[in-house]
Amino acid sequence: MIRLERFSFTYPGEDQPALSDLSFEVPAGQFYGLVGPNGAGKSTLCYALAGMIPHYFKGTLSGSLTVAEIDIAQSSLGELAGTIGLVFQNPFNQISGSRFSVRGEVALGLENLGVPRDQITDQVDETLEQSGLADLGERSPFALSGGQQQRLAIASILVMQPAVLILDEPTSQLDPVGTSEVYALLHQLVGQHETTVLIAEHKLERLAEFTDNVLVLNQGRLLANGPPKTVLTDPLIEEIGVQPTRYTQAARQARARGLILKKDEFPLTLQDAQEFFDDAAV
Numbered sequence: 001m002i003r004l005e006r007f008s009f010t011y012p013g014e015d016q017p018a019l020s021d022l023s024f025e026v027p028a029g030q031f032y033g034l035v036g037p038n039g040a041g042k043s044t045l046c047y048a049l050a051g052m053i054p055h056y057f058k059g060t061l062s063g064s065l066t067v068a069e070i071d072i073a074q075s076s077l078g079e080l081a082g083t084i085g086l087v088f089q090n091p092f093n094q095i096s097g098s099r100f101s102v103r104g105e106v107a108l109g110l111e112n113l114g115v116p117r118d119q120i121t122d123q124v125d126e127t128l129e130q131s132g133l134a135d136l137g138e139r140s141p142f143a144l145s146g147g148q149q150q151r152l153a154i155a156s157i158l159v160m161q162p163a164v165l166i167l168d169e170p171t172s173q174l175d176p177v178g179t180s181e182v183y184a185l186l187h188q189l190v191g192q193h194e195t196t197v198l199i200a201e202h203k204l205e206r207l208a209e210f211t212d213n214v215l216v217l218n219q220g221r222l223l224a225n226g227p228p229k230t231v232l233t234d235p236l237i238e239e240i241g242v243q244p245t246r247y248t249q250a251a252r253q254a255r256a257r258g259l260i261l262k263k264d265e266f267p268l269t270l271q272d273a274q275e276f277f278d279d280a281a282v
C-alpha cells in the first residue's frame with residue numbers, strides 16, 4: 001500500500017537530507033509505528049507520505065514513493081485528499097479556523113470532497129461519537145482543551161475514511177485515558193475498514209500493544225524495520241536517544257546489577273515483564 005524505493009528528500013537550502021535513501025513497504029491493512037529521536041525525520045516522512053512534500057514543502061527529491069499505487073510526486077494534493085489522511089503533530093496546524101463549530105470543522109473535508117449533504121451529516125455524527133466529541137459539536141474549535149483539539153484534529157481526518165491514515169504523534173497532548181481511546185479507535189478502524197495506518201509515536205508501550213511492525217528512523221535513515229517486540233527492546237534505540245519502556249529499562253538494570261542472569265530477549269510490556277521476572281525468580 002505504501003512503497004518507498006531509495007527515497008531521499010532535502011529541504012531547500014540544507015546540506016544534509018532530512019530523509020535519506022529510504023526503502024520499505026507497508027502492506028494494506030497493516031498498522032505500522034514510527035520511532036526516532038527529535039529531528040530524526042519522522043514529521044518529514046509523514047509529510048512525504050501525505051504528499052505535503054513536494055506539493056507544499058518544496059525541496060529536492062530522489063527515488064520513488066507510491067501510496068495506494070499513486071506516485072505522490074506526480075499527483076496533486078486534491079487527488080490525494082480522498083485516499084490519504086494526515087493528522088499533524090500539532091493540532092493547531094490541522095484546525096482550519098474557517099468554521100465556528102467543531103461540527104463544521106469535522107464536516108469541512110467531506111464538503112471539499114463534494115460529498116452529498118445528508119451523507120455528511122451522518123458521517124460527521126458517527127465520527128463525533130467515535131471520537132468522544134459528540135457533546136462538543138456546537139463548541140468553537142478554539143474553546144477546546146489541548147486534548148480535545150487533538151481529538152478534533154483526528155476526527156477531521158477520520159471522517160473522510162482514508163484508505164491510508166498517517167498520524168504524527170497524535171496523542172502528545174492526551175492523558176493515558178485519552179491515548180487509550182485514540183488507539184482503540186484506530187485499532188477498530190483497521191479491523192473494520194482495513195485502513196492502513198502509520199503512526200509516529202514516542203509512547204512505545206502503545207506501539208507494543210497495537211502495531212504489526214515498527215520503523216526506526218535516525219538522522220533521516222532507516223535503522224530498523226521489524227516486529228515491535230524485537231525492535232523496541234533492541235539496545236540500539238536507546239543509543240540513538242529513544243527511551244525504552246519502563247519494563248525494558250527495569251529488566252536491563254536488574255541484569256546490569258547481576259540480579260538476573262537470563263540472556264534471552266528483554267520485556268517490552270507489563271505482561272512480558274511479569275513473565276520475565278517470574279522466570280528469573282525460580
Ligand SMILES: Nc1ncnc2c1ncn2[C@@H]1O[C@H](COP(=O)(O)OP(=O)(O)OP(=O)(O)O)[C@@H](O)[C@H]1O
Nearest residue numbers: 011012014018036037038039040041042043044045
Ligand atoms: N521546513 C524545514 N526546513 C528545513 N529543515 C527542516 C524543516 N523542517 C524540518 N527540518 C529539519 O529536518 C530534520 C528532520 O526534522 P523532523 O521535524 O522531520 O524530525 P522529527 O523526527 O519529526 O522530530 P520531532 O521528534 O522533534 O518531531 C531536522 O534536522 C529538522 O531540523
Ligand SMILES: [Mg+2]
Nearest residue numbers: 042043044089
Ligand atoms: Mg516531528
